[in-house]
Amino acid sequence: MKGKIILEEAFNLPRLAEEEAKLYASVHGAVLLGKALADIDGRIAAMDEAGVEMQVLSLTSPGCQGVSDPAEAHRMAMESNDYIAEKVRANPTRFASFAAVSMHDPNQAVRELTRAVVELGCVGVMLNDFQSSGPDGNTMLFYDDPKYDIFWAAVEELDILVYLHPRLPTKRIFNELYKDRKWLQASAWGFANQLSIHILGIATSGVFDRFPGVQLAFGHMGEHIPFDLWRLDHKLDRDRFPDMKMAKNKTIRDYFATNMHITTSGHFSTRSLQSAIAELSASRIMFSIDYPYEDGLMEGSTWFDNVPLSQPDLLAIGRENALKLLKLDRAPHNLKPGLSLKQLEVGGLKGAIYPDDATHLRTHTRGA
Template identity: 50%
Template sequence: MLNKIALEEAWNIPDAGSLGGFQPGSLAPKGVIGGDLGANLLDVHGTRLQQMDENGVEFMVLSLVSAGPQGIADREAAEKLARVGNDALSKEVMKNPKRFAGLVSLSMHDPSQASQELRRCWTELQGFVGVILNDFQSAGSDGNTMLYYDDPAYDTFWKTAEELNAPVYIHPRSATPEITEKMWKGREHLAFSALGYANRVNMHLLGIITAGVLDRFPRLKLVVGHMGEHIPYDLYRIDHKLNRARFPNMRMRKDRLVRDYFGTQVFITTSGHFSTPALLCAIAEIGVEACMFSIDYPFESIPNGCVWFDEHAGRSFGLSSYSSVFSALARYARA
């Protein structure tokens, strides 16, 4: 299928390491993930664009690779990485704005500063269509403090995102040193994409929903990848067990279930989760309008993601649903 739009696609700046950002060698040795991961993250208009052309990807939304500013415990350093990254990404996507756009990176140490940086990118720079937040914000002298955005202090930021009509993509990141030691030591193979990423992001997203953030900001839109970070599969049990008699202080509207927010304020993408049964489950639970295509390049293969979507997912649930997924993609990326 032509004219696909991919939403969770990573990019990096050459001096990221010196600014406290992602260093490819810290994740795996060269060649283990995506070939030359470092080179692929830096490339936009070469191999990346060629593979987009070869696989029917019309438009790609880029974001600074995780953990970005969220991985930096020092406030000033996190704000600097966000600012430098946003300036560089704007210049990069505007070299070919018909094929690329960007997501704004933010330090979330201070909600007011995050709002100001989002507004700067939205009004003074070009090429941005949303925000990327890599789960919780690291803070504290030892990097073990975790700042979560369901805290009422972040309403300042959510208000700005709603006002600017900027969808917020909540993306995984690695755990803090303390959590890594206590939960994942000896089972490091589970700490990342296989389990840990989803477990942390789905807790954060559900925390935001049940804290009433979407009720206070009804035009706000949130996106998570990887087929919904396990939430669609567990949605019956989530709603069944959020007993209002047991949890009377839960701030989410009392006449709504978590599932009621999907398709209007909460959306998922297929990034890095190319499973037709999983997609069918997601569509059955949250509706086709809540499901959007993504690849997760360069951590995943552009051809693999596209072949699956074109040849398997489309055949499994029919052309009309296939078109509905694409229309949801188009609304998000072209807004």
């Protein structure tokens, strides 16, 4: 399928790319990963080959959220937003961007977010889980705290998407949970385990009730949440938790119908996607790859183009949902909505199709 839109696709500032890549890769792998994170212009040939029309770019994790000094975190956000805006301006039909913001000060976050959206043209904001804070970096700031209501109000007013992305744990959490099992701290398990708590905290704190226009997305087939919806709603007993702030007549499943979306980034399982569609509907799911932490664009694209879905679902997940949610039909991107299946050549990429849910072991650059 041509015309795919992918929206969990990372970049890094060239001055940081190779050094920060060492957090996720071997010494040799970090060189390659760093180059891939810094190289934006060089992605277009691979996008063409994989049938990807647009990448929505975001500052790689942990970005500003990993900087515990408020002034430094804010400087990084401004530098990143200015840098990526130039890249998007140079090629707006192939790239869009999510803003980066420091979340130390909600008022400052609102100002930078507004600048990034109104002046620089960002189509949303990427938050890499909690904000590191404190002199040792072990303090975690979460956005279900009422002090962030001003931020959520601005998001609603700007009418943009918030994308929540995982990050590595603080040193304290690492020592408590992962020191003796470090292979679990990142993408294998820890990312989803930690971020899902933050997502559910936002939902159960009533953010979506106070700001019903807020739209929240997260990747990796929903960070485990779609597959546990029944148990979540069954166990969030209002008699047992009378101080829980979410509306008494709402369930987590309800918020997936009005406020929450997932992407397929880094999770190329046919059965998982089919299950997610059954739980959420295709209207709440968007195709993404998680480049460059997944090896290239072809693997995920070939998988998606061969998933046994109805053509309307393939079109919605691969293109239309993201185009509508991020308003990519507007200037300067001007993507065309509602293209026919024939125009997009659905059924295009052909290649190896993974056996459904067979153990599929590969070497990832993103690891423990």
